[in-house]
Amino acid sequence: MPPLRAASEGGRARKTRPSLPPGFGAIWTTVAIDLIGFGIVFPILPRYAEDLHISPGVIGLVVASFSLAQLVCAPIMGKLSDRYGRKPVLIVSLCGTAVGSVITGLAGSVWLLLLGRLVDGASGASVSVAQAAVADVAPPAERARLFGLLGAAFGVGFVLGPAIATFAALGGPHIPFFIAAAIAGVNAVIALRRLPETHPKEARATSDRQPPAFDTRGLPGLALRLVGVSFVAMVAFSGFEATFALLVRDRLGLTLSSTGAVFTGIGLALVLVQTGLVHPVSVRLGEVGTVRFGLAANACGLVLLAADHGWTTLVPALLLLVVGQGLLTPTLSSAVAGRVPGERRGQALGLQQAASGLARVVGPAAAGFLFGRAGVGVPYVVGAVLVAVAVGLVPAARREGWRTAH
Numbered sequence: 001m002p003p004l005r006a007a008s009e010g011g012r013a014r015k016t017r018p019s020l021p022p023g024f025g026a027i028w029t030t031v032a033i034d035l036i037g038f039g040i041v042f043p044i045l046p047r048y049a050e051d052l053h054i055s056p057g058v059i060g061l062v063v064a065s066f067s068l069a070q071l072v073c074a075p076i077m078g079k080l081s082d083r084y085g086r087k088p089v090l091i092v093s094l095c096g097t098a099v100g101s102v103i104t105g106l107a108g109s110v111w112l113l114l115l116g117r118l119v120d121g122a123s124g125a126s127v128s129v130a131q132a133a134v135a136d137v138a139p140p141a142e143r144a145r146l147f148g149l150l151g152a153a154f155g156v157g158f159v160l161g162p163a164i165a166t167f168a169a170l171g172g173p174h175i176p177f178f179i180a181a182a183i184a185g186v187n188a189v190i191a192l193r194r195l196p197e198t199h200p201k202e203a204r205a206t207s208d209r210q211p212p213a214f215d216t217r218g219l220p221g222l223a224l225r226l227v228g229v230s231f232v233a234m235v236a237f238s239g240f241e242a243t244f245a246l247l248v249r250d251r252l253g254l255t256l257s258s259t260g261a262v263f264t265g266i267g268l269a270l271v272l273v274q275t276g277l278v279h280p281v282s283v284r285l286g287e288v289g290t291v292r293f294g295l296a297a298n299a300c301g302l303v304l305l306a307a308d309h310g311w312t313t314l315v316p317a318l319l320l321l322v323v324g325q326g327l328l329t330p331t332l333s334s335a336v337a338g339r340v341p342g343e344r345r346g347q348a349l350g351l352q353q354a355a356s357g358l359a360r361v362v363g364p365a366a367a368g369f370l371f372g373r374a375g376v377g378v379p380y381v382v383g384a385v386l387v388a389v390a391v392g393l394v395p396a397a398r399r400e401g402w403r404t405a406h
Contacts (some may be wrong), residue, residue, distance in 0.1 A: 021137040024146060026300055028153050030195060031130045032185045035157020040165040040180045044173055051173055052112050062114055069121030071357035078128045078350025082343055087197045088131040089126065094188035096123030098181045105177030115302060116177075125267060128349035135337035135345055136198035143338055144287060147330035155271035160265060194401030199346075206245060222395055223339040227352045230332050232390040233295060234359035236383030237325055239367030243379055250376055251308060253301035266322055273326030281327055287338075288394060290331045295391045297324030302384040306377035 054062070081089040100120030107113035131150065138146045168176040248254040248262070282290045301320030304313045333352065339347040367379035 005101070020146070020149075021139070021142075021200060023137055024134065024149075026191070026194045026196060027130055027133050027198075028150060030094070030187060030191050031127070031150060032153035032156050033183055034094060034124075034126070035154050036161045036164070036183060038185075040161045040168065040176045044165050044176045052107070052110060052113065054113075059111060061092045062110070062117055065114055065117045066121035066124065067357045067360050069118045070124050071354045071361070073122040074128050074346060074353040074357060075350035077126055078132065078346035078348070078353075081129040081132055081199065081346035085197050085199050086136070086346070087191070087195050089129050090133070091188050091191050092113065092194060093123045093126030093129070094184050094191060096120070096298040098184035098188065100124075101177045101181035101184060105174040105181065128353040129346055131333050131337065131349045131353075132346040132392065133198045134335075135349075139336060143278075144282040144331050144334040145279035145349040148274040148326075151274040151278075151326070151330040152271045155204060155267050155274065159267040159271070162264075176177045211401065220268065223336050223348050224351075225393060225395060226332055226336050226339070226354050227348075229291070229390045230336075230352050231297075231355040231359045232386050232393065233328060233332075234356045235363040235366070236386045236390075237321070238360045238363035239379050239383050240302065240321065241307065243371045244363030246371060247305070247376060248314075252310065252314070262318075269319075269322040270326045273323055274330055275284050277323070278327060278330050282331060282334075287331055287335045290327055291335065291394055292391055294324045294326075294328030295306075295333065295387050295394070296329065297321070299384045299387040299391070300324075302380040306384070 066348045077089055077093065097120055100116050102116075103119060104113060104116030107116055134146050134150055136142060142182055147150065166180065168179050222241075245259045248259055254262070278290075281293065285293055297320045301317045301324060304317035304320065305311045333349065336348055336352050337345055362393075367383070368381040370382060
């Protein structure tokens with residue numbers, strides 16, 4: 001092939017690769033750094049609470065308070081971003097994360113510790129605002145891919161955060177919280193300069209006339225149904241997350257460090273799935289097909305987890321769960337974002353995040369109860385049944401609304 005022709009064809013090939021929209025890099029970096037700060041805090045929090053001589057029941061309440069605050073505040077933050085813009089809400093959220101981390105690090109009583117977690121959880125509700133910002137700038141055909149890349153920022157945060165916390169905690173259990181506060185504060189300053197405003201003033205003016213944050217009147221029924229799918233699927237998956245360490249301890253005798261290594265591998269695999277598989281699978285199957293495929297993979301993975309055949313069933317079960325959840329999470333968010341008007345996008349994604357937060361409270365509690373009372377494999381069988389119910393909740397592709405964004 002002549003060099004000139006090869007160069008021209010190479011140029012055409014490069015042009016076919018979709019480029020990232022303006023501002024996406026700044027949004028991605030903001031989320032990744034924010035999640036690194038959260039990842040630093042999470043592993044050390046139970047030990048920090050123990051040092052304050054708090055009972056295990058109260059420790060559980062302190063840990064759950066983050067998700068509970070997120071549950072309440074996610075729709076409110078989303079609604080505020082619809083009205084005032086994505087950038088100011090994200091910056092205020094980062095500042096709130098810094099303040100919450102400082103309060104936690106300085107806590108000398110359970111009440112101050114609880115206050116710090118509540119402030120941090122309320123600020124962490126900004127994830128839906130970041131998703132709304134991505135949906136603002138994403139072409140409809142690229143939305144699932146960009147949500148997948150944003151999901152990879154979560155994986156990066158949860159992999160790097162605990163690693164940083166391990167070294168930071170050598171200086172004392174309060175040090176990781178101060179590091180998390182510094183990361184959030186610096187991130188807020190950087191976002192103030194680099195983060196673009198993706199929500200136009202015209203849409204913000206329209207959102208002033210929309211219902212309050214928790215009022216779902218006027219939101220498309222399809223979007224609300226997808227929020228229900230998110231809740232049911234997350235109940236099953238978070239139950240797996242909460243009991244997996246107990247499962248491998250009882251069946252395989254894995255140590256705490258070995259279990260941590262497995263979780264790190266799961267996090268890295270999720271990053272790979274969300275960066276490399278979401279786009280080609282969504283192009284091939286469409287949004288509805290990708291959602292159903294992800295749910296089916298999760299159901300099969302949970303069924304395999306329930307079977308007690310050692311590594312023979314554990315490895316394929318984890319692969320199915322990683323692929324299923326890696327495809328499902330960004331595609332569901334993309335589908336919700338594409339089914340609501342721009343002036344209510346933040347509110348709808350906030351409701352979805354609230355549903356996921358509620359699922360992360362219900363799922364671990366239910367799975368832990370079933371694991372201890374009914375048997376090791378029972379939580380995963382129940383989870384598989386729930387995922388099968390979620391498949392039934394997914395509307396058919398021919399239903400009006402799935403293709404409106406395209």
